[in-house]
Amino acid sequence: MIKIKKRWEIPESEVTPESLYRQRRNFIKSAGVAGGALLLNSFAGAQASYAVDGYQKKSISLDEEITAEEDATSYNNFYEFGTGKEDPKENSQRFRTDDWTIQVGGHCEKPGTYSLEDLIRPHALEERIYRLRCVEAWSMVIPWIGVPLSSILKTMQPTSAAKYVAFRTLHDPLRMPGQQRSVVPWPYREGLTMAEAMHPLTLIAVGMYGKTMPNQNGAPIRLVVPWKYGFKSIKSIVSIEFVEAEPKTSWNMILPDEYGFYSNVNPEVDHPRWSQKKERRIGDIFKRETQMFNGYQEEVADLYDDLDLKVNF
Secondary structure, eight states: OOOOOOTTOOOGGGSOOHHHHHHHHHHHHHTTSEETTEEOOSSTTOOOOSOOOSOEEOOOOOSSOOOOHHHHTTSOOOGGGOSSTTHHHHHOTTOOOTTOEEEEEESBSSOEEEEHHHHHTTSOOEEEEEEEEETTTEEEEEEEEEEEHHHHHHHHOBOTTOOEEEEEEOOOTTTSGGGGSOSSSSSOEEEEEHHHHTSTTOEEEEEETTEEOOGGGTTTOEEEOTTBBGGGSOOSEEEEEEESSOOOOHHHHHOTTTOOSSOBOOTTSOBTTBOOSEEEETTOSSOEEOOGGGGTHHHHGGGGTTSOTTTOO
């Protein structure tokens, strides 16, 4: 049987050798950064909810530079910790994510409350380099570490009645001070069609840049849907529900004429208040042309063959 690699897979020769990886781990341990079996990230106040180690690289071949880690972890949209781009890093450092659980329900055979370990451990972690584009016309290229969402959802055994997957972020104004303001109807909600959720590009991420997910980037577990605008990649997930009807999503609830359910990156559909034809990569001075589906048209365009993307934006 001949296996044809997907466009986002890299050759085995580029996977980090285990011996080099072990050397790195030993160095980290000797430096006091890691304790026991858990790899802690370097951000004060973050908890080691999941060990990010032993992952395989499986990346899209991008002829683009990876965004500097400092930029990717300092310039964020995460309104649960404030509306300014620097607010999430500043206001999330005491956010604790140990003992995290995810409630799974709806049309599936295995509903219940899952710990992060129970949800992730049965699946092999991968590193994938994806673009993340925000609706304000800025973008980043980030090495995420996680598990294909489809692998996780299959273990829940969704029934034929499940047409969509709905997600919800933690609602805890004491731990997430941005929720003390009515910026959006808390808790934050997002959703995907089952076809989108089961697509191999859709990732559940628990880390980035070889480290456990920083608080400001959505610790301890977030969604990454690289062909959609960034707000679809919901952070700090506490609920996954299989539903029959299109679920309500936060930005669509607030501004339905500006933020549609699908929110695919589409340079031909402008936001009512600004153009989406160009984007600025964080760290760059000049803008570049926005790519249809954020550059993943070959992989995902067939998901929308029957949709008018200007109507179903």
